Amino acid sequence: MTAIPAEPSAAAPAAPAIETTGLQASIGGSRILQGIDLNVPAASLTALLGRNGVGKTTTLRSLIGLVPGTGTIRVLGQDVAGWPTHKIIQLGVGYVPEDREVFGRLTVRDNLRLAEAGQAGQASRDMDYDGVYKLFPELKQRARQLAGTLSGGQQQMLAIGRVLLARRPLLLIDEPTKGLSPKFVSEVVDALERVRESATILMVEQNVHVVRRLARNVIVLDHGQVAHAGPASDLADEDLVRRLLGVAQ
């Protein structure tokens, strides 16, 4: 995986890490995704934006089979529509869910061991514990602590550390700064800035400032469809931001 340039460039586009055509998904009889066409280039950080309830989280979950989706879904070059979640993840996908979803009754160390268990065919010695602990030293200090007793920011570090352990090339990260104090937002953003050098990231994020700092590309959803896709510099367009995200800059 090559490092991405600091600024968007006119270099030839790499093969997409994620490609969907007409992706549809329903939850409880209500159709959330109404035919999404995604193209997430490899070796980049792409932000998925949109108002509440437009289907950002459902999009991520349908990419890994947690929400059944129809349409063409290609992840890391494989047509994964209908695959069980664990098989899609084993292609090399890491998923950091909204609200972290660490295992609260397990220790920090056991949460990481669980991530190790999900890497079929990879030996323990291949796990990047050093890299994770270097990025988040607190995780090493709190290895024996129950994850449920960590603060929100520490849980987010664990949730991200869990997917970095096995050096997965594609990360799906859902609202990494949601509900965090400014101190932890800064730490998480710093960490993601380093992580994007070695992985393709599709990140749902509401904080436009964070998106501007991290993303090369943005995709904006509205009413279960892609309303806009382009370089992150498009977020300089105040009308676009106000119209699609409903926020003033």
Added chain:
Amino acid sequence: MTTFIAITVSGLALGAVYFLIASGLSLIYGLMDVLNFAHGVFLTLGAYAGWAVASHLSQQAGWMFLVTAVASAVAGAVVATLTEVLLIRPLYGNPVGQVLVTIGLDLALVGLLFGGFGSDSRSIAVPGWLTAVTVIGPERIPNGDFVSLGSGLAVLAALTWFLRGTRYGIIIRAGAENRDMVRALGIDVGRAFTVVFAVGGAAAGLAGLLNSVAFSSGLVDPTQGDTLLIFAFIVVVVGGLGSIYGAALSALLIGLVQTWVSFYAGSGASLAQLGNMSVVIVLAVVLVVRPRGLLGAS
């Protein structure tokens, strides 16, 4: 006083048998949300497997009982694994279907046992030391009680090691919290489901043998599992759904209360069921005072 100690040991031994049955039920419900009404017949088949193996062994050698116990556990594990793979797996996400199929399996297998072995109880051959009593001072305590209690403690220790020290154990504990997230880490939860059924079935099979030896005069009959299953469900609810340590605590409590009340209430016909009734009273009190059970998650 001397009687009280012997009765207490007997109550703890009964609790150990309840724990062996309830541990599997609790693990299965905790991870998979499956109420397995066929668990009782795993126990019965384990006892019949023990009877079949013991009848072909010389019981002169005391350690042969260990072979019998292993046969019971293996029989329970095999039947439970086949049940999960063939019947439960297609019904995940369909709790009504699971309840119906496990009740149906229980009825069918009990019917087959009646057809194959008749309604007469079979007597399991056991070594002489197992039916003897150990005299400790003024106490005369049946050796079968010690074996049941020791087996319960050994299974609790083994389960603790399994759940805390092994990869599958961590997967099972995590899966009980959030199955989707376990899948999202790349883990095939379905394989863990099979392992849980096998472990639960093995404990139930062993419980079937121990119950026959320690509490049924060495006899096994086709309906013994169904009777014990009712108490095991109560143990699981009182302990807290999905909690192994809750099941252990609750099993000892219920074993003790049932045994004490049965003994001290007397043997008159109208009093004979007081022991069983006391278990239901414990259940009612716990449900009112602490609805999530003794150690259940809030």
